[in-house]
Amino acid sequence: MEGEGERWVPERYAAYWINHSSRKVIRLHELRLRPLGLSMANAAVLLTLAEGGPMSQKDLTRLARVEQPTMAEMLSRMERDGLVCRQRNPRDRRGSLFSVTDLARSRLDLVREALVQGERDALSGLTAEETEQLIRLLRRVAGNVDQAAAPLQSPERKG
Amino acid sequence: MEGEGERWVPERYAAYWINHSSRKVIRLHELRLRPLGLSMANAAVLLTLAEGGPMSQKDLTRLARVEQPTMAEMLSRMERDGLVCRQRNPRDRRGSLFSVTDLARSRLDLVREALVQGERDALSGLTAEETEQLIRLLRRVAGNVDQAAAPLQSPERKG
DNA sequence: AACAGGTGCATAGGACGCTATGCAACGGGC
DNA sequence: GCCCGTTGCATAGCGTCCTATGCACCTGTT
Numbered sequence: 001m002e003g004e005g006e007r008w009v010p011e012r013y014a015a016y017w018i019n020h021s022s023r024k025v026i027r028l029h030e031l032r033l034r035p036l037g038l039s040m041a042n043a044a045v046l047l048t049l050a051e052g053g054p055m056s057q058k059d060l061t062r063l064a065r066v067e068q069p070t071m072a073e074m075l076s077r078m079e080r081d082g083l084v085c086r087q088r089n090p091r092d093r094r095g096s097l098f099s100v101t102d103l104a105r106s107r108l109d110l111v112r113e114a115l116v117q118g119e120r121d122a123l124s125g126l127t128a129e130e131t132e133q134l135i136r137l138l139r140r141v142a143g144n145v146d147q148a149a150a151p152l153q154s155p156e157r158k159g
Numbered sequence: 160m161e162g163e164g165e166r167w168v169p170e171r172y173a174a175y176w177i178n179h180s181s182r183k184v185i186r187l188h189e190l191r192l193r194p195l196g197l198s199m200a201n202a203a204v205l206l207t208l209a210e211g212g213p214m215s216q217k218d219l220t221r222l223a224r225v226e227q228p229t230m231a232e233m234l235s236r237m238e239r240d241g242l243v244c245r246q247r248n249p250r251d252r253r254g255s256l257f258s259v260t261d262l263a264r265s266r267l268d269l270v271r272e273a274l275v276q277g278e279r280d281a282l283s284g285l286t287a288e289e290t291e292q293l294i295r296l297l298r299r300v301a302g303n304v305d306q307a308a309a310p311l312q313s314p315e316r317k318g
Numbered sequence: 319a320a321c322a323g324g325t326g327c328a329t330a331g332g333a334c335g336c337t338a339t340g341c342a343a344c345g346g347g348c
Numbered sequence: 349g350c351c352c353g354t355t356g357c358a359t360a361g362c363g364t365c366c367t368a369t370g371c372a373c374c375t376g377t378t
Binding site for chain 2: 355356357358359360365366
Binding site: 023026027030056057058068069072073076092094095096 | 325326327328329330335336
């Protein structure tokens with residue numbers, strides 16, 4: 001009864017698969033990173049910081065493309081766990097500059113290896129062209145969403 | 160110094176774009192669903208429940224592909240918000256059967272519309288073939304990750 | 319120098335995802 | 349009927365993400 005061709009099937013939606021594969025990929029990465037005391041999100045911050053020298057929370061926020069409080073809490077946890085340290089910025093006393101600790105630096109190679117291995121696992125069986133196509137399509141989706149969200153969140157429509 | 164061609168650039172990783180576009184898509188959907196008192200995750204549960212009749216937490220967990228405590232808390236919040244109600248299962252007193260409330264049922268059409276519109280926004284400019292290709296690639300990624308994760312989380316390797 | 323607006327960050331509060339763990343109800347073997 | 353392993357949920361604890369809000373510091377104007 002009630003035409004089953006119209007039932008709501010999540011598997012038909014790209015949004016569902018983006019969301020689902022994202023959680024899967026994060027879980028896989030964390031299986032490898034947990035023994036190092038890291039997760040996928042803070043591993044990315046760590047590498048950014050290790051290779052970009054001391055930088056502010058604002059810079060890290062922009063590079064990771066997350067909101068400011070997200071990065072603030074992440075850095076707070078990472079400082080608690082001895083992965084990063086903050087030093088006062090003499091040029092602007094509102095914020096600090098963050099650096100990687102020696103402890104974290106000693107694990108960088110393993111972190112990079114874990115991320116690369118996770119990426120390799122996720123893309124196993126995909127040709128280079130398919131991988132590029134996947135990234136290209138996701139970039140377009142992200143851009144589309146930005147376009148669509150802008151007028152919804154700031155109802156100011158400039159004349 | 161230290162060859163800048165090898166610096167760690169997140170944008171080169173499919174994992175990064177999957178994660179990033181996932182957060183973007185969720186945020187867009189929630190912009191539209193918040194006025195309805197819903198979010199992307201519980202909207203999906205609501206539609207599943209509305210069209211699949213009364214069902215157990217276990218069924219919903221399987222259909223949404225999340226872990227059991229995730230669904231338990233989601234249903235608890237949805238019950239608190241008057242979206243679903245639980246009735247004792249006479250066949251098995253360990254669990255309950257969940258149904259959609261009249262309040263939630265009255266919003267189903269708007270919910271479906273919001274999800275469809277979000278999907279349309281996200282895929283704007285993509286051809287039908289590109290959309291299918293995107294979904295196909297993400298399904299393969301999800302399958303790959305399952306394959307790769309299995310031996311990592313259960314170190315029992317059957318002879 | 320003083321004030322006003324802007325900027326960088328911290329905090330509160332909540333949703334959603336996970337792992338780990340425990341309990342109560344079921345069900346099969348004796 | 350009783351025991352024991354299995355199953356369905358609940359709970360605790362945490363990480364990551366968000367919005368909303370407030371404060372301290374900077375900076376340009378006067």
